[in-house]
Amino acid sequence: MTGGGSDITAAIARHLLSYVRRAAGDAAAAQVSAAAGLAVDDPRLGPGQHWISAEALVALADAAASVTGDPEVGRRLGEELFRADEAGANADFLVGAGDPGAALEVAVAHTPRMITVRRYDLVERSDEHAVVESRALNPAAAHRVHCQMLAGHWARIPGLFGVAGAVTEPLCTARGDDRCRLVVRWDRPAPVAEERRTRSRRRVDELVGRFEAMQAMAAELATIDDLGAALERIIDRAGAAMLASRFLVTVRPQADAPPSVFSAHLDADTAERAAESLWALGPARAAEDDLTSLGTPVVADIASRDRHLGYLAAFLPPHSTVRDIDERLLGAYAGHAAATIERVVAAEEARLQHRAATALLELSHSLAAARSIPEITELVTTAVGEITGCDVSGVWLLDEADGCYRLQAIRESSGLPGPRVLRIENPAEISRFEAEPAPFVLRRAAAGAAVGEVLDGWQVEECQVAPIVHRGRLHGLLATGSRRPLADSEVRSVLEAVSALAHHAGTAIDNTLLLEQVRHQALHDSLTGLPNRPQIEERARLALRNARRDGTAVGIAFVDLDRFKNVNDTLGHVAGDDLIGRVAERLGRHVRPSDVVARLGGDEFLLLLPDLDAAARAEDVVQRVLDALRAPFSVDGEALYVSASVGIACYPDHGDDYGTLFARADAAMYVAKAGGRNRYAVHDGATAARRSKLKLESELHRAIERGELRLHFQPQVALRTGAIVAAEALVRWQHPSLGLIGPGTFLAVAEESGLIVDVDRWVRRAALAQAARWQHGGTPLRVSVNASRHDLAGAGLVADVAALLLELDLDPELVELEITDRIVMSDEDLPSSVSGLRDLGVRLAVDDFGTGSSVLSRLHHCPVDVLKIDRTFIEPFSYPDPDTRLVDGLVSMARALDLEVVIEGVEDAAQAAAVRQVGPELAQGFHYHRPMPAEELTALLEAQAARTPGPAEVVPIRGRRARRARR
Numbered sequence: 001m002t003g004g005g006s007d008i009t010a011a012i013a014r015h016l017l018s019y020v021r022r023a024a025g026d027a028a029a030a031q032v033s034a035a036a037g038l039a040v041d042d043p044r045l046g047p048g049q050h051w052i053s054a055e056a057l058v059a060l061a062d063a064a065a066s067v068t069g070d071p072e073v074g075r076r077l078g079e080e081l082f083r084a085d086e087a088g089a090n091a092d093f094l095v096g097a098g099d100p101g102a103a104l105e106v107a108v109a110h111t112p113r114m115i116t117v118r119r120y121d122l123v124e125r126s127d128e129h130a131v132v133e134s135r136a137l138n139p140a141a142a143h144r145v146h147c148q149m150l151a152g153h154w155a156r157i158p159g160l161f162g163v164a165g166a167v168t169e170p171l172c173t174a175r176g177d178d179r180c181r182l183v184v185r186w187d188r189p190a191p192v193a194e195e196r197r198t199r200s201r202r203r204v205d206e207l208v209g210r211f212e213a214m215q216a217m218a219a220e221l222a223t224i225d226d227l228g229a230a231l232e233r234i235i236d237r238a239g240a241a242m243l244a245s246r247f248l249v250t251v252r253p254q255a256d257a258p259p260s261v262f263s264a265h266l267d268a269d270t271a272e273r274a275a276e277s278l279w280a281l282g283p284a285r286a287a288e289d290d291l292t293s294l295g296t297p298v299v300a301d302i303a304s305r306d307r308h309l310g311y312l313a314a315f316l317p318p319h320s321t322v323r324d325i326d327e328r329l330l331g332a333y334a335g336h337a338a339a340t341i342e343r344v345v346a347a348e349e350a351r352l353q354h355r356a357a358t359a360l361l362e363l364s365h366s367l368a369a370a371r372s373i374p375e376i377t378e379l380v381t382t383a384v385g386e387i388t389g390c391d392v393s394g395v396w397l398l399d400e401a402d403g404c405y406r407l408q409a410i411r412e413s414s415g416l417p418g419p420r421v422l423r424i425e426n427p428a429e430i431s432r433f434e435a436e437p438a439p440f441v442l443r444r445a446a447a448g449a450a451v452g453e454v455l456d457g458w459q460v461e462e463c464q465v466a467p468i469v470h471r472g473r474l475h476g477l478l479a480t481g482s483r484r485p486l487a488d489s490e491v492r493s494v495l496e497a498v499s500a501l502a503h504h505a506g507t508a509i510d511n512t513l514l515l516e517q518v519r520h521q522a523l524h525d526s527l528t529g530l531p532n533r534p535q536i537e538e539r540a541r542l543a544l545r546n547a548r549r550d551g552t553a554v555g556i557a558f559v560d561l562d563r564f565k566n567v568n569d570t571l572g573h574v575a576g577d578d579l580i581g582r583v584a585e586r587l588g589r590h591v592r593p594s595d596v597v598a599r600l601g602g603d604e605f606l607l608l609l610p611d612l613d614a615a616a617r618a619e620d621v622v623q624r625v626l627d628a629l630r631a632p633f634s635v636d637g638e639a640l641y642v643s644a645s646v647g648i649a650c651y652p653d654h655g656d657d658y659g660t661l662f663a664r665a666d667a668a669m670y671v672a673k674a675g676g677r678n679r680y681a682v683h684d685g686a687t688a689a690r691r692s693k694l695k696l697e698s699e700l701h702r703a704i705e706r707g708e709l710r711l712h713f714q715p716q717v718a719l720r721t722g723a724i725v726a727a728e729a730l731v732r733w734q735h736p737s738l739g740l741i742g743p744g745t746f747l748a749v750a751e752e753s754g755l756i757v758d759v760d761r762w763v764r765r766a767a768l769a770q771a772a773r774w775q776h777g778g779t780p781l782r783v784s785v786n787a788s789r790h791d792l793a794g795a796g797l798v799a800d801v802a803a804l805l806l807e808l809d810l811d812p813e814l815v816e817l818e819i820t821d822r823i824v825m826s827d828e829d830l831p832s833s834v835s836g837l838r839d840l841g842v843r844l845a846v847d848d849f850g851t852g853s854s855v856l857s858r859l860h861h862c863p864v865d866v867l868k869i870d871r872t873f874i875e876p877f878s879y880p881d882p883d884t885r886l887v888d889g890l891v892s893m894a895r896a897l898d899l900e901v902v903i904e905g906v907e908d909a910a911q912a913a914a915v916r917q918v919g920p921e922l923a924q925g926f927h928y929h930r931p932m933p934a935e936e937l938t939a940l941l942e943a944q945a946a947r948t949p950g951p952a953e954v955v956p957i958r959g960r961r962a963r964r965a966r967r
Contacts, residue, residue, distance in 0.1 A: 009114045010052045012149070013038075013060055015080040016073075020064050023076070028067045035063035054117045054143075061145035074148020081149070082156040100158040100165070100186050104130045107157060111150065118146060129185045136173060144174045151182055158186035227253065227344045231262045231337060234312070238333040244314035246294055249337065250275035251302060251310030253345045257487035259310065266294070278311045296320040298327060300334035304342050312337055356387045356497065363501070367508040373397070376512060377409035380505045384480045385411045387501070388494045392458045393480035395468070395505065405477060412458070437469035439495040439502070442479070459483055464491065466498040470506030478502040525599040527577055528584035536598035536606055540658045543610035544651055554651040555609035555618030556658075558665040559587070559625070562643045562677040564603035567635075575636045582633050583642060590628040591621055606662075615650035615682075622646050622680045643678035645669050654683040659738060667695060697753050699735070700746055704758050708734045711766050712931035713783070715940070716902055716924040719916055724944060726782035726816070726902075726922065729767035730931050731759065757790045765804060768815060770934050772808035779941040784816040784845060792819065798836035805840065812841030816866065820847045838863050845902070849890070867894045869920070871905020877914040887918050 021029040033039065036059035065073040094103040108122045117137055124131035132154075136142035151167040158165030163186045171181035235247040247264040248271055259279060263271035277290035283299035291297040295315030302310040312334040316322065363383045370376045377395040384393040392412040396405035404421050443462040444455050455463065460481035468475040478498050486494065523535035531539065540556065547554045561583065568576040580603065587597045587605060596608040607625070609618050626646065632639040647668030649661045664683040672681040703709060709731060716726040733741050750756040764785050771783040791797045805812055817837060837844060845866035873887050887903070894901045903915050906925030915923050929940075 008052055008054055008057050008116065012077065012081065012114065013052055013057060015084060016057075016060055016064055016077045019073075019076050019080045020068060023070075024068050032060060032063040032067050035066075036060045054115075054138075058143045058145060061143070072148060072152075074145040075152030075155075077145070078149040078152025078154070079156060082153045094157060095160050099127070100161050100163070100184075101125045101127065101130050103157050103160065104132075104154060104184060107154060108132055115146060128188055129183060132182045132184070133171075134180045134182075135178075139173070142173045144172070147172065147174075147180050147182060154182065154184050158184075161186075163187045227251075227341065227348075228260070228262060230340045230344060232264075234333055234337050234340070235262065235264045238312070238314060238330065244295075244298070244316050246315035248274050248278075248313040248315075249302075249310065250278060251337070251341055253309065253341050254487050254489050255307065257490070258485065270294070274313070275311075278313065283311060283313075291315070296322060298322055298330050300327070300330040302334045302337045302341070304338050309338055309341050359383050359386045360500065360504070363504060367504060370508060370512065371515075373509055373512055374408060376505060376508045380478065380501055380508075381409045381411040384478065384498060384501055387497045388464075388480055388482075390464075390480040390482040390494065392460065392483075393478070395476055395478055397476035398474055408476070437467040437474075437502075439464065439466040439499040441465070441491065441495070455481070461485075464494045464498050466495070466502035468502045468506045468509065470503075470510040473510070475506055475509045478505060525584075525601075528581050528599050530584050530588075530605075531596060531598040533598070533600050536596060536600075536608060537658055539596055540608050540661075543608060544656070544658065547610065547651055548656075550611075552610075553612035553615050553617070553653075554661075555607070555612055555615065555621070556649050556661040556665040557607035557609065557618065557622050557625075557680070558647040558662070558669040559605040559607060559644050560646075560669050560673070561603035562645055562673070564642070567640065571636055571638065575638075579633055579635045579640060579642065582635065583629070586628055586633075587625060590625050595621065606665075612650070615653050618648050618650055619680065619682065622648060626678065626680065645672040645677050646680035647672055647683070648680055649683040662737065670695060696746060697749050697755070700733075700750060700753075700755055700759075703733055703735075704755075704762060708736070709759070709762055709766075710734050710740070710933070711763065711770065712933055713770075713937050714924055714931040715929040715937065716782075716784075716922045717928045719920065719923055723948070724781070724929070724937075724940060726784060727937060728784040728818075728924065729763060729770075729786075731763050751788070751790075754790065756788050760786065760788050760791055761800065764800070768804045768808055768810055771814050772810040773934075774938070774941065775811060775814060776809075777938075779938070779945055780811070780814055781937075781941060782814050782816055782843070784818050786847070787817045787819055792834070798840065801837065801842060802840055805842075813843070816843040816845050818845045818847040818868065819864075834863060864899065866900045866902060868902045868904055871925070874903060874905050874907075874911050874915070874925075877911045884914050884918050887915075891918050891920055 097103040120134045155165045155167040165186045171177040249262045252259045261275045277286040287297045298314045394410040397408045463481035465479045598606045647665040649664035655661045668681045668683045713727040715724040767785045774781045844864045849867045901920035902922040906927045
């Protein structure tokens, strides 16, 4: 048998073998199959729509004719096909046509669906006969079996209408004709009773209706995601199709899950018992025993391609006959149930996986933003519930010191949380979890008393647990439990989920601990573990806010150990560090619980004393600390005696902000040292001011050495164009504790102490270096620098400036030295260095003009270039009628002397308008620009250059050089 074609429905071959089996026995059928090369158990001969080749049918027909001795075996095959149609629904289709001729027309039209190798045409039809012609599409494949089969089938059709039929074949291609012709004749029948015709059509309509209903149900089931609702719909549809009074569906979507039961017209207990019988006994035995009380059972297996899923049972009225159509119908609905279960289970698994993936993604984002371990545990327990659907879950964090797990967070749908502390019954579990952090199941039957207490509290029989381990360190346990029994597959799924979540939790906890450690190190002294300078400042600000709200006092005590340097020099820094640690520990023991001890560095500590009812209470705390320090410290086998000097300042008596209190406590500490050490001193205004001034002078020495001085530049603007053409260099001090402070705070101290020379030298070098950078960078700018009385009185100023100009390759025209009016006019003879400076080519300016005691006539002899009119002359300007007469006179006088004029201190628009009326060349003040770092001024210069390409504006030079040039 060639077997590979799809020319003829395999049902024809199946019916041919059925005839042979009935006529000659099973052995003959097997012989026919073998002769045609076809196995008896060939799946194409089974139920379903299969196809075979035309050659295969011919081989079967020839073998059947030989075995049975019947040359007309083809007619027997046709009669066999008709009997199958008569028993099935096809007879109703033929009878419904109304008469033999119409029925033959239906049969002829249906034939090409069964045999695709020939063409059939109804060429003539009357009330008593019909003529059908056929041609082989492939003449080589023509065989008499085709015509014999149709002759045998069509001869029986008139019998459906109560008359005999006969078939003749006047033309046949097997006899050499070009076509086959079959003539079917019958007696004129009596009209078919309308009732019979209607009944046949009704049966056809019913069959089509069942098919349409099943198709509609299939479409409807595709939209239902709930398994219970889908199975109930199948029961409802099957009931309408089969007219059964009771239905039962029992399924087990998961192989290891308990079965689910759905029923119609059965109470719950009866349905459960019937389902148990089906699962325990199987359909055949259950139908014989337990199910007969419910009616005549018809049971169909619900099975997927991979496994058995359950049963669909219909209960017909008692003593009903089970027809083949009933079993086939129920089987079809069972097939729909199997497909629906597979689809719903797959969809549910996909939803769960999507929900789990979404929850894990959201958890990852949330954990990345979490800042504390409680927040992490809350997020993880919530995610466990969303992913697993379990009723209760919790995180137990390990407390190694106490030998227990402590419940940190819990999520529960109902019930009590149970105990919050879980004692470790076997401490070796910790090392086991660290070495093998695999998830596991805790069951009540195998649990100890402590675990059993937790399970009782959670109202579960078992829980799924995963150790929270990261980098080999055990942090705790993540546990979840369900109050319904879980199938083995569900337990495996939950264990996978809690294991993944425990990994996330371990990573997040480890990262949080690392961040906490970094934050702790950033805010605590590494040697003593005490709060450091930034943290004590923050705590002090908080304490002051609370004190303002509550009306209490706050004390700041600055503690400096006396002669601590001797310890380091004598015993070494290791011993010194040991002593610092012991002092820190003793200080912490002898302050109040609310007080804070901080280490500022070296041998300096700070005591923050909040919530004082009076400032005097701070003295009590400090005296207690001094008394505690009198006892010796044992360091490196030596008994060391340490004393301290303490300064105290309190809010609100001595200041209302931390910076002020800190500075005053620091100053008071110096008073205590000056008083003999090993004592405390409370801030006193006059004494503290002197000590503060002395301390500022000491710190100013270090400021120059440590590079704490900064330069800002205030631009000078050409009033004609608004362009920046010069800038005055102004010194600032970046104090380590007070922040950026202006020259008014420290220059007077520098003048008195003589440090002004060092300060001026630093400012001069820094300012000229910046001027050189601007010059070489393409944005040249004149820079003004103050020259103090000490500079002018000394002999090194000219040499210093000359060396800087040479070193920096700086144009001297870009350097302007400012001498205050008081200096210029208070001396009878100007220092000779002024002339030397002029010889270098730098410019000279008189600053603060009009504030000194000079005689104006001396300006005619002073070798200067610029007059800077002091801000005190500008402050009286008012809008809209400024009195500018005095300034007009000063500007006119300067012009008469060929001096350039700069007006200082222009603060607002009214002053600026008045200054423009006066008409000097330059002005400076907050109205134009505030003092700024060099980087900001550089950006302004570059922007200005971009707006006005070409050479920078040059302000006309007035002064002595201009006059000499004219001469």
